[in-house]
Amino acid sequence: MASILNDPFWDTYAGQGAIILAQILAVLVPLLLAVAYLTYAERKVIGAMQLRKGPNVVGWFGLLQPIADAAKLLFKETILPAGANRVIFVAAPMVTFVLAMIGWAVIPFGEGLVVSDLNVGILYLFAISSLGVYGVIMSGWASNSKYPFLGALRSAAQMVSYEVSMGFVIITVLICVGSLNLTDIVMAQKTVWFCVPLLPMFVIFFISTLAETNRSPFDLPEGESEIVAGFFLEYSSMTFALFFLGEYASMLLMGAMTSILFLGGWLPPLDIAPFNWIPGPVWLFGKIAACMFVFLWVRATFPRYRYDQLMRLGWKVFLPFSLLWVVLTAGFLFAFDLVPNR
Amino acid sequence: MILQALAFYLFAFVAVASGVMVIASRNPVHSVLFLILAFFNGAGLFVLMGAEFLAMILVLVYVGAVAVLFLFVVMMLDINYVEMRKGFLQYLPVGGLIGLILLVELTFVAGAWVAAPAAVASIPIAPPEQVHNTRALGNVIYTDYIYLFQAAGLVLLVAMVGAIVLTLRQREGVRRQSIARQIGRKRGDSIELKDVPRGSGV
Numbered sequence: 001m002a003s004i005l006n007d008p009f010w011d012t013y014a015g016q017g018a019i020i021l022a023q024i025l026a027v028l029v030p031l032l033l034a035v036a037y038l039t040y041a042e043r044k045v046i047g048a049m050q051l052r053k054g055p056n057v058v059g060w061f062g063l064l065q066p067i068a069d070a071a072k073l074l075f076k077e078t079i080l081p082a083g084a085n086r087v088i089f090v091a092a093p094m095v096t097f098v099l100a101m102i103g104w105a106v107i108p109f110g111e112g113l114v115v116s117d118l119n120v121g122i123l124y125l126f127a128i129s130s131l132g133v134y135g136v137i138m139s140g141w142a143s144n145s146k147y148p149f150l151g152a153l154r155s156a157a158q159m160v161s162y163e164v165s166m167g168f169v170i171i172t173v174l175i176c177v178g179s180l181n182l183t184d185i186v187m188a189q190k191t192v193w194f195c196v197p198l199l200p201m202f203v204i205f206f207i208s209t210l211a212e213t214n215r216s217p218f219d220l221p222e223g224e225s226e227i228v229a230g231f232f233l234e235y236s237s238m239t240f241a242l243f244f245l246g247e248y249a250s251m252l253l254m255g256a257m258t259s260i261l262f263l264g265g266w267l268p269p270l271d272i273a274p275f276n277w278i279p280g281p282v283w284l285f286g287k288i289a290a291c292m293f294v295f296l297w298v299r300a301t302f303p304r305y306r307y308d309q310l311m312r313l314g315w316k317v318f319l320p321f322s323l324l325w326v327v328l329t330a331g332f333l334f335a336f337d338l339v340p341n342r
Numbered sequence: 343m344i345l346q347a348l349a350f351y352l353f354a355f356v357a358v359a360s361g362v363m364v365i366a367s368r369n370p371v372h373s374v375l376f377l378i379l380a381f382f383n384g385a386g387l388f389v390l391m392g393a394e395f396l397a398m399i400l401v402l403v404y405v406g407a408v409a410v411l412f413l414f415v416v417m418m419l420d421i422n423y424v425e426m427r428k429g430f431l432q433y434l435p436v437g438g439l440i441g442l443i444l445l446v447e448l449t450f451v452a453g454a455w456v457a458a459p460a461a462v463a464s465i466p467i468a469p470p471e472q473v474h475n476t477r478a479l480g481n482v483i484y485t486d487y488i489y490l491f492q493a494a495g496l497v498l499l500v501a502m503v504g505a506i507v508l509t510l511r512q513r514e515g516v517r518r519q520s521i522a523r524q525i526g527r528k529r530g531d532s533i534e535l536k537d538v539p540r541g542s543g544v
Contacts, residue, residue: 088371088375119474119476120395120398123395123398123399126402127398127401127402127405127406130402130405130407131401131405131406133410134378134410137417149417153414156414160407160410163406163407180395180476312521
């Protein structure tokens with residue numbers, strides 16, 4: 001075993017490439033499985049909340065339902081509308097899917113368990129999540145149809161608005177950590193998770209992630225009762241499936257971001273015996289799963305926001321409050337001489 | 343090293359090519375999308391130079407916010423492409439002349455560029471290896487030149503206030519939602535229970 005690991009092949013370009021490829025697969029394959037079973041979990045959880053059974057026919061307890069759905073989507077016909085701008089129409093779902101995947105490159109699953117340990121990891125994540133709007137705008141415009149276009153316009157305004165408050169929340173965490181590196185952010189929460197001292201920021205961040213991923217109650221871009229299905233109205237088969245996968249993968253990414261910024265990433269709640277027996281990646285998975293459960297719970301509970309209320313919440317409530325909290329946190333750290341890395 | 347050189351030529355080539363496509367493509371939405379591609383490759387070049395903070399800020403600010411609004415506006419434009427191309431030959435001599443003059447001027451400036459000796463002397467020494475560029479930038483902006491930075495912020499604030507003043511208008515007869523009034527409403531304000539005797543109205 002050791003002789004294989006010490007082989008000089010691993011230092012060549014081909015060897016390095018093979019290692020990187022293996023790392024990427026090790027992240028993406030479980031991710032796609034998680035996405036498939038997140039759709040199953042969504043239908044089961046919302047079914048239970050509405051006193052229904054949810055999927056229960058395909059396989060035991062309906063466990064094979066996601067696979068049946070995937071097969072159905074694969075074998076359907078891809079329809080290109082006559083008036084559509086073909087290149088952009090096909091590129092839009094790919095953009096959505098790729099953006100949802102590449103964010104995972106910087107997520108640390110444990111100490112050192114990360115594909116790329118960037119110094120500016122949190123900025124990278126924030127930049128990738130702010131690009132998600134392009135898939136929506138491109139699809140809405142390229143469909144050359146009125147409902148997708150309306151959906152795209154709504155989504156553009158919504159995602160740009162909520163990014164601002166998300167940025168301030170991230171700044172609050174950063175001035176408590178003193179580093180943009182995601183591993184450093186997790187290690188700074190060894191004593192106490194940031195959701196305790198920064199509870200209001202945690203709530204604002206969570207609601208902003210709902211808006212950023214176009215989930216209910218902020219799912220105006222796809223509001224089915226007003227604009228049919230919004231931006232992906234004209235999509236079918238695999239192009240639709242790519243949107244679907246991309247959207248759920250970015251939900252998981254947002255869950256991972258929330259866990260890392262506020263819930264201590266891979267760290268156990270207390271560093272004592274029964275907790276620290278469980279390995280770090282399991283803790284991170286559990287925290288992401290908890291965030292996803294709240295996502296589904298919110299969807300089953302709240303009605304959709306009206307458009308002007310959505311804008312009011314983003315600009316007139318979250319933005320001033322998070323700005324105030326940045327100033328308060330900075331002032332507190334400065335006054336008690338707690339600023340990291342002085 | 344060879345991989346870095348290859349990456350540099352790839353990013354540089356795509357950046358220049360998409361820059362050309364911005365002005366060459368017929369459809370304005372395609373132009374904006376090519377502009378975004380050019381920004382991306384610019385970010386890639388920054389990463390190659392080791393300025394990862396600038397690269398991320400470029401993607402975050404220009405691609406994630408400015409270009410979105412740009413695309414938003416361009417998508418709404420109703421342009422007749424045939425009409426737009428009509429005067430092309432007519433304007434070509436004047437436009438070409440201006441372009442040529444600009445090119446010549448730029449060449450002169452670039453050729454005669456000499457940095458003042460005082461400026462060369464005042465360039466701070468490169469930060470040591472362990473200080474990464476995020477912190478180096480933070481020191482320059484927020485510690486060394488804090489007043490200039492704040493002044494730049496004030497200029498932007500004035501511009502923003504100006505834009506709002508120019509576009510704000512009060513319309514008559516618009517019913518706005520007042521959340522405070524909605525929440526402040528009591529049961530007694532809106533519901534009144536009356537005992538109506540049988541056989542007579544309220």
